[in-house]
Amino acid sequence: MTLMDETTRGRALERLRTLVGMESPSRDVTASRAITDVLAGWFETAGATVERVPAEAGVHLVMEVAGAGARAQEAPLLLIGHSDTVWPRGTLDGDVPWVEVGDTVRGPGVYDMKSGLVIMLAAIELLQGRSHRPVRIVVTCDEEVGSPTSKNLLRQVVEGVDGAIGFESPHPDGALKVGRRGSTRVRIDVTGRAAHAALDPGRGVSAIDELVDQLLAIRGIIARASEDVEVLCNSGTISGGTRANVVAAHAEAELGLRFIDADSEHRVLTVLDGLTPVREGAVVTVETLSHRPAWLASAADRALLERVAAAGAPLGLHVTGRPAAGAGDTNLVGSLGVPTVDGFGPLGGGAHAASEHILLHTLYERVELLAAVLG
Known part of the structure; x- marks a missing residue:
């Protein structure tokens, strides 16, 4: 040569x-x-x-x-x-x-x-x-x-x-x-119902509270999956609401997930795709923004x-x-x-x-x- x-x-x-x-x-x-x-x-x-x-x-x-x-x-x-x-x-x-x-x-x-x-x-x-x-x-x-x-x-x-x-x-x-490692970015989007936080709080459905509960649930999902093989999850961005006296009608978070193998990747993403609201009146959707297996x-x-x-x-x-x-x-x-x-x-x-x-x-x-x- x-x-x-x-x-x-x-x-x-x-x-x-x-x-x-x-x-x-x-x-x-x-x-x-x-x-x-x-x-x-x-x-x-x-x-x-x-x-x-x-x-x-x-x-x-x-x-x-x-x-x-x-x-x-x-x-x-x-x-x-x-x-x-x-x-x-x-x-x-x-x-x-x-x-x-x-x-x-x-x-x-x-x-x-x-x-x-x-x-x-x-x-x-x-x-x-x-x-x-x-x-x-x-x-x-x-x-x-x-x-x-x-x-x-x-x-x-x-x-x-x-x-x-x-x-x-x-x-x-x-x-x-x-x-x-596999790399997947997902957006968790929550729709609630706006209301005055003092005059009519019972009419509202807080998208922010729903998102917090969903993120806590996701933390548990990641912890259980990591008992077999490490899964990384980073909460990259969180946003929602308008002001302190208004029940938030919308909130969202973008998560970055990293997987070592296809099995843990499939199990976690399947669970995320099936997330359901914790509170009545809330709507939760999960969107995959990018995915590298x-x-x-x-x-x-x-x-x-x-x-x-x-x-x-x-x-x-x-x-x-x-x-x-x-x-x-x-x-x-x-x-x-x-x-x-x-x-x-x-x-x-x-x-x-x-x-x-x-x-x-x-x-x-x-x-x-x-x-x-x-x-």
Whole structure:
């Protein structure tokens, strides 16, 4: 395997600078079209066939790179990335400018996860003229907001693949992510009946009191489920009512739930869907705002990790992996039973923060590692 030289490293850095310079916040369709046009052009030049998939949130990309040589007839390996970021337009001119200082590169989206897109492209270019397996690549445009328009696409692109690699950031020590907690956001909405709190309190039905009782019940549900396997529940927002002398007619809360396995996830969500009012006259509804299923690492996932580690050994790279708390597109892919690893991006830190950065030498290491896995 030919390792990256000064020219290929310089090209990778320049492409990263270009992508970070193209601010692409989630649901900005114009920005999504612009960055996917650039990515499509680069991958087409590298030999990929490119399909643009328009969506309400922007444009997804599905790309195929034919295999070559002795590995040409193998099943493809799926590479998973996203082009959207949490940063609004104008961030580059504000709190998070592009900065290069030694081995550190800073900028909005540089870590999460435009560097991952560069790794995919540079590795494919390293393989040109060599024997390698087929590669399928999907780049979604709405991962940062829960992938509302790309879930069905992800279900489609896993058909026939041998495994999948996600290009989100790794653990802080560089370990890959094998297994991810499921992440579900729900809104508990309560409708009551307004009344004067002193003159006619018996006519009112307090939505706030009902919501408090429901949240206490949910706390008990989570506690019972956690006796078997830990379930996390965070009350993110609570709102309701108008003033102290009016019985509240409406209240709501948004909860963030995290699950290690599909069984606890199913049991808890089923109970939440069946919540009933405690007091007569109240109406309780539960809405799922976003859902990424739990991905509990399987033997097949660990076998893929071992294959990646074996490819890295001749390069002097020690590859390890373990479960992660955060969720991403690989939650769905892994939960479908496709052998999956994630965290193939470079080392760095500060995702979603003004300190977002990568360590440049690890980007080059990931390129060489990916080329070794595919070749």
